[in-house]
Amino acid sequence: MPDTNSLLATARAKLEESLLAKGLRRSSERFAILDEVYSRNDHFDAEELYQAMHQKSYPVSRATVYNTLDVLVECGLVIRHQFGDEDNVKSRYEKSLGRRQHAHLVCVVCHRVQEFCDPRLHLIETNVGNLLQFNVQSHSLVFYGQCAGDGCQTKPADESK
Ligand SMILES: [Zn+2]
Ligand SMILES: [Zn+2]
Known part of the structure; x- marks a missing residue:
């Protein structure tokens, strides 16, 4: 880097x-x-x-x-x-x-954004590209949920459906 x-x-x-x-x-x-x-x-x-x-x-x-x-x-x-x-x-x-390319975790309660890298994502990209004859140029992946950060106490409102 x-x-x-x-x-x-x-x-x-x-x-x-x-x-x-x-x-x-x-x-x-x-x-x-x-x-x-x-x-x-x-x-x-x-x-x-x-x-x-x-x-x-x-x-x-x-x-x-x-x-x-x-x-x-x-x-x-x-x-x-x-x-x-x-x-x-x-x-x-x-x-x-x-x-580096990375994926995101977005907290729906406090809106904190975290990122992570996982080499398996690249593997999926390659496999799917080969399988479907698709030239993948980039991807974006976002997980939504609740983080464990300080001050992120409130539960999402409609969790219990
Ligand atoms: Zn949070
Ligand atoms: Zn990012």
Whole structure:
């Protein structure tokens, strides 16, 4: 796995290139947001990112956070997940460079997101691809349930059906 600094340098170069290609302003805010994203290892939402920028005394507007996230998703530097169902979709983001493919566990009570890797998933991908003559390029797998984290006490409302 490449070290954090070279990863960030690669990400910055890619953002620079994409902003240029799209004719967008290469503002320092956009690069500061990228730095913040690449300093994190979690699955955050736009509001958390906005708050983190403010805590680091780097005030940016919500609009800038949202549209920079869109740009980062478009140029492949950030992955956007749509966790939940259609009634309650939550967009979560994570950096994409230097990450292994992984599956997610999403807690329906406290919304904590955990990730796991299991080589058997790759095996399934290969087997199903061969069997059905399908060139699998990627997959996403999300388990929904309740985590054992601190402060995750409340039972899901309609568990007992
Ligand atoms: Zn939980
Ligand atoms: Zn993830």
